[in-house]
Amino acid sequence: MMQQTLRLMLTLLGVSLLTFLLLEFVPGDAAELLLSGQQNLSTEKITALRQELGLDAPLPLRYLRWLRRAAVLDFGTSFRSGEPVSQELLRCLPITLTLACCTFCFAISMAMAGGIVAALLQNRLPDKIHRLWTVLAVSVPDYWMGLMLLLIFGLKLRWLPVAGGSGLKIYILPTLALGLSVSAAEGRVFRASIIEVMNQDWVLFARAKGLSRTQVFLGHVLKPALLPMLSIWGMLLGHLLGGAVVVESVFSLPGLGKLAADAVLQRDMPMVQGTVLLMTFFFVAASTVMESARAALLPFRSEARLH
Numbered sequence: 001m002m003q004q005t006l007r008l009m010l011t012l013l014g015v016s017l018l019t020f021l022l023l024e025f026v027p028g029d030a031a032e033l034l035l036s037g038q039q040n041l042s043t044e045k046i047t048a049l050r051q052e053l054g055l056d057a058p059l060p061l062r063y064l065r066w067l068r069r070a071a072v073l074d075f076g077t078s079f080r081s082g083e084p085v086s087q088e089l090l091r092c093l094p095i096t097l098t099l100a101c102c103t104f105c106f107a108i109s110m111a112m113a114g115g116i117v118a119a120l121l122q123n124r125l126p127d128k129i130h131r132l133w134t135v136l137a138v139s140v141p142d143y144w145m146g147l148m149l150l151l152i153f154g155l156k157l158r159w160l161p162v163a164g165g166s167g168l169k170i171y172i173l174p175t176l177a178l179g180l181s182v183s184a185a186e187g188r189v190f191r192a193s194i195i196e197v198m199n200q201d202w203v204l205f206a207r208a209k210g211l212s213r214t215q216v217f218l219g220h221v222l223k224p225a226l227l228p229m230l231s232i233w234g235m236l237l238g239h240l241l242g243g244a245v246v247v248e249s250v251f252s253l254p255g256l257g258k259l260a261a262d263a264v265l266q267r268d269m270p271m272v273q274g275t276v277l278l279m280t281f282f283f284v285a286a287s288t289v290m291e292s293a294r295a296a297l298l299p300f301r302s303e304a305r306l307h
Contacts, residue, residue, distance in 0.1 A: 005200030008284050016070070020063050024267050027152035029081055031055060038103040048121045053079060066273065075277070076270035080263070083273040088259065095276070096248070096255035100240045102269060103179040107236070110183035111229075115190030122195060122216075130187065136180050137184030142243045145248040163252040174251045178243045186232055200224075232259035241279045 031049040035041055050056045054065070069076060075085035101197045118130035154162040160173055197203060198221055243255030250256070256275050260288060263271035 004288050005190040008281070011284050012277060012280055013067075016067070016277055017063065019273055019276045020059075020066070020269075022134060023267070024059060026267065028267055030269060033267050042174045053165060066270075070273075070277070075274035078263075078271045079268045080266050080271070085270050088271065089256070089274050089278055092254055092256050092259045095253055096241075096244055096257060097275060099171055099174055099178070099244060100237065100247070100256060101176040102243075103182065103240055104168070104170075104233075104236065106175050106179040108233070109181075109182040110179070111186035111190055114187040116196060119194035119198070120185070130191065134184040137180050138188075140181060141249055142177055142181060142232060143246045145180060146174070146247050147175065149173045149177055150250065170251075170253065174247045178247045179248070182236060182239060183305045186236070188230065189232060190225065190229055192229045194221060197221050205302070213226060230290045230293050234287035238283045240284040241283060 021253050029046070029050075031046045031053065032041075035045055038045070047056075054062060057065075066076065073086060075089070078085055078088060081088065114130050114133075118127040150162060150173060153159050161170055182222065199213060201218060203220050206216045211219070241257070244255060244296065245261050246257070247253075248255045248257035249261050256279065260275035260279075262268075262276060
């Protein structure tokens with residue numbers, strides 16, 4: 001536990017430093033962008049605003065000041081809205097978490113169902129359809145899928161809201177846009193994992209003992225085949241958080257992804273730092289949980305070999 005906590009802290013520290021350095025190389029000046037709508041803009045106004053925002057200090061000093069506040073969960077004040085970054089993050093977090101949970105459940109369900117059917121009916125028509133579908137779905141970018149779903153179900157058929165609204169309906173199209181490619185990739189891995197396990201000696205021995213096909217699959221194939229999937233599920237959250245930046249922008253969902261995208265465009269450094277750090281925390285935490293689950297499932301594979 002101590003080692004995992006240390007790894008989390010070092011990862012957050014490294015990501016925060018890298019983000020801070022990258023923001024320095026982004027073209028444009030935050031003070032100029034904030035004052036761009038004003039008339040008679042002078043150098044004095046820009047200089048005064050830079051001093052007010054603390055942008056006139058050397059880079060190492062600014063980073064150390066930010067790091068000291070971030071240690072007590074104070075990520076500063078947004079350049080754009082003037083509100084505390086923590087408040088805006090808490091306001092947008094439930095939307096992104098809901099989208100991530102919906103997409104995760106959808107992708108896992110589709111991947112497991114498709115992978116099981118394709119593996120049990122290997123080289124038959126369902127398997128060929130599944131393999132073709134996985135290739136096509138993985139090849140389509142999330143933003144293009146989102147635009148097509150928006151055009152068909154939102155603008156043409158008018159079955160689902162294009163933007164705004166409330167309730168779970170607003171998450172249907174974003175979940176499909178983000179989850180179809182993920183479910184296809186996972187389904188392909190799960191199919192290969194099941195086929196590999198089904199060819200193991202302990203599975204052949206279980207069949208020779210006279211166990212039914214269902215007993216063999218549930219007792220000796222399914223759990224060992226899930227081991228590679230657990231590693232992928234940990235990385236899946238990283239894809240969901242990264243894809244949320246694009247998908248939330250396409251569907252105008254006011255979540256962390258859209259908040260991060262707007263902050264980058266407006267050079268809102270405190271907001272960018274806060275969103276990136278929060279997303280990194282969830283990614284590392286999810287990976288740690290999946291690694292623990294994988295370690296817990298390892299005895300099942302050893303037990304399956306013994307029986």
